[in-house]
Amino acid sequence: MASIDRPKILVFGVGGVGTIYLYLLSRVSSPTAVCRSNYEVVRNDGFIINSSIYGNGIRLKPNVVRDCAEATFRDSRPFDYILICSKAIGQDIPDLISPAVTPDHTVIVLIQNGIGIEAHYQATFPNNPIVSAVVYLPVTQRPAGVITHGELERLEIGSYPSSASSEHSEAFTQLIRHAGGTAEHHDDIQLKRWTKLLVNASWNPICALTLCTDANFLLSSPSSSELVSDVMLEICDIAKAHGYTIPKEILELQLGRATARIGNGNGVEPSMLQDVRAGRRMEVEAIVGNAVRMGREKDVKCEKLNMLYLLARALDSQIENKRRTS
Numbered sequence: 001m002a003s004i005d006r007p008k009i010l011v012f013g014v015g016g017v018g019t020i021y022l023y024l025l026s027r028v029s030s031p032t033a034v035c036r037s038n039y040e041v042v043r044n045d046g047f048i049i050n051s052s053i054y055g056n057g058i059r060l061k062p063n064v065v066r067d068c069a070e071a072t073f074r075d076s077r078p079f080d081y082i083l084i085c086s087k088a089i090g091q092d093i094p095d096l097i098s099p100a101v102t103p104d105h106t107v108i109v110l111i112q113n114g115i116g117i118e119a120h121y122q123a124t125f126p127n128n129p130i131v132s133a134v135v136y137l138p139v140t141q142r143p144a145g146v147i148t149h150g151e152l153e154r155l156e157i158g159s160y161p162s163s164a165s166s167e168h169s170e171a172f173t174q175l176i177r178h179a180g181g182t183a184e185h186h187d188d189i190q191l192k193r194w195t196k197l198l199v200n201a202s203w204n205p206i207c208a209l210t211l212c213t214d215a216n217f218l219l220s221s222p223s224s225s226e227l228v229s230d231v232m233l234e235i236c237d238i239a240k241a242h243g244y245t246i247p248k249e250i251l252e253l254q255l256g257r258a259t260a261r262i263g264n265g266n267g268v269e270p271s272m273l274q275d276v277r278a279g280r281r282m283e284v285e286a287i288v289g290n291a292v293r294m295g296r297e298k299d300v301k302c303e304k305l306n307m308l309y310l311l312a313r314a315l316d317s318q319i320e321n322k323r324r325t326s
């Protein structure tokens with residue numbers, strides 16, 4: 001089992017979310033960061049973090065590597081934890097992290113949005129503990145190496161599958177708390193995933209496809225609120241078919257929050273809308289496609305969600321084509 005006493009940690013995907021956990025964990029360990037487009041900047045100058053919680057102008061100079069093979073080459077001791085904080089796009093991450101995964105030892109922690117994202121890791125690493133985490137953390141990286149973080153930091157943590165021993169997920173929860181973060185342990189983290197998906201799988205594709213903030217979408221037509229509510233109800237039905245009841249009040253609360261933003265000019269831009277505007281790939285499969293597939297598996301009617309999925313997938317493929325040819 002990974003030791004809580006200065007565990008050896010690798011953070012894969014060090015953008016907004018990855019940098020905040022890299023920063024917190026650097027208080028209790030010397031984590032290594034696998035960087036990609038921000039590699040040169042971070043290696044030379046480190047990160048600057050401006051956070052409503054931790055303060056402004058924080059300088060963080062982590063150990064930086066280009067890939068997991070380099071991370072293991074530098075220090076052959078096994079990693080106790082690998083945190084996956086990249087966007088959940090594509091199926092290649094298990095292969096990319098495999099040089100740093102020691103069978104029967106390394107705990108793989110997924111800090112990503114989406115549903116059904118753990119199975120691929122479990123299939124690739126059947127003998128490693130998998131910890132699934134739902135993160136509430138408004139954070140962006142812009143430009144490379146400069147992190148802006150808002151007023152919330154919360155990790156909901158559990159084992160995958162939920163029937164697996166909670167030894168490692170509880171140890172990771174303690175580690176985050178020890179580092180000064182906010183961590184809650186849940187016996188069945190999938191309910192928390194479905195609850196977050198209610199917002200992500202509805203508002204993300206709607207806003208990305210319409211180029212509207214949530215408030216602007218609600219303003220755009222008398223029926224727009226009904227569409228959001230219908231999509232959310234379909235997500236609730238899929239979750240229920242898989243054994244998870246999302247309380248109806250959560251749906252009302254979420255819709256109410258967006259409605260309250262009408263008129264005060266503070267509509268929210270969900271991450272997929274930000275991605276479209278920046279010409280970046282979106283987490284369509286992890287957030288919408290997997291939900292639709294899980295609906296089909298149980299014969300749940302989810303026509304509106306399916307339409308959003310097909311349209312968002314088409315938009316994402318155009319973004320990918322454009323990136324390839326530019």
Ligand SMILES: NC(=O)c1ccc[n+]([C@@H]2O[C@H](COP(=O)([O-])OP(=O)(O)OC[C@H]3O[C@@H](n4cnc5c(N)ncnc54)[C@H](OP(=O)(O)O)[C@@H]3O)[C@@H](O)[C@H]2O)c1
Nearest residue numbers: 013014015016017036037085086087088112113137138139
């Ligand atoms: N940001 C938020 O406010 C927020 C809130 C809650 C949940 N989340 C979820 O948290 C996860 C991470 O989001 P984020 O906003 O932190 O994303 P992000 O800012 O885009 O950061 C992801 C990082 O992963 C890197 N990466 C991707 N593939 C890689 C690879 N193959 N090798 C090395 N590095 C790789 C990216 O590098 P490049 O720059 O080279 O692409 C980027 O630095 C997502 O699932 C998101 O939905 C985000």
